[in-house]
Amino acid sequence: MANHACTIPSKNITCHSLKRLDHGNNFLRENFEDMNIEKAIELVRTSRITWRWNPAVHNRQSIIFSPAALDFWIAIPPNSNYKPASYGPYIGFNLQQELYGTGNDPNPKSFPAK
Numbered sequence: 001m002a003n004h005a006c007t008i009p010s011k012n013i014t015c016h017s018l019k020r021l022d023h024g025n026n027f028l029r030e031n032f033e034d035m036n037i038e039k040a041i042e043l044v045r046t047s048r049i050t051w052r053w054n055p056a057v058h059n060r061q062s063i064i065f066s067p068a069a070l071d072f073w074i075a076i077p078p079n080s081n082y083k084p085a086s087y088g089p090y091i092g093f094n095l096q097q098e099l100y101g102t103g104n105d106p107n108p109k110s111f112p113a114k
Contacts, residue, residue: 023048037073037092037111038062044086045114062086070095071106078113089113 027043028035043049044062062075062085072088077083090111096103 019100020049035064037064037071037090037106037108041073041086041090050084050086060085060091063089064090066106069106070103073106073111087114 023046027046031039031043032088041064044064060077065072071094073092073093075085075090076088077085078088088091092106092109092111094103094106097105
């Protein structure tokens with residue numbers, strides 16, 4: 001959601017981007033108590049966030065980060081120009097482990113494709 005969370009006034013922020021940001025914020029408010037990796041992936045895979053019919057619009061990357069655990073998951077884009085990265089499987093990493101060789105594996109270690 002980082003590309004929709006711009007706080008600096010910009011000519012590049014479009015009405016569609018603001019609607020997507022509002023949708024994301026509402027989802028986060030509604031799921032605040034039970035937010036986890038599965039819910040985060042559910043959010044980035046919603047049709048309001050992902051524009052799968054236009055390869056020029058959707059992103060070919062999707063990364064989810066959990067700052068409390070220093071876990072992050074990176075999507076492996078599907079082999080299709082018409083499916084966004086968020087529809088692919090996610091592979092998990094732990095930042096502490098990657099940088100210093102300590103820390104725990106992310107839970108779950110991976111997440112299947114949609």
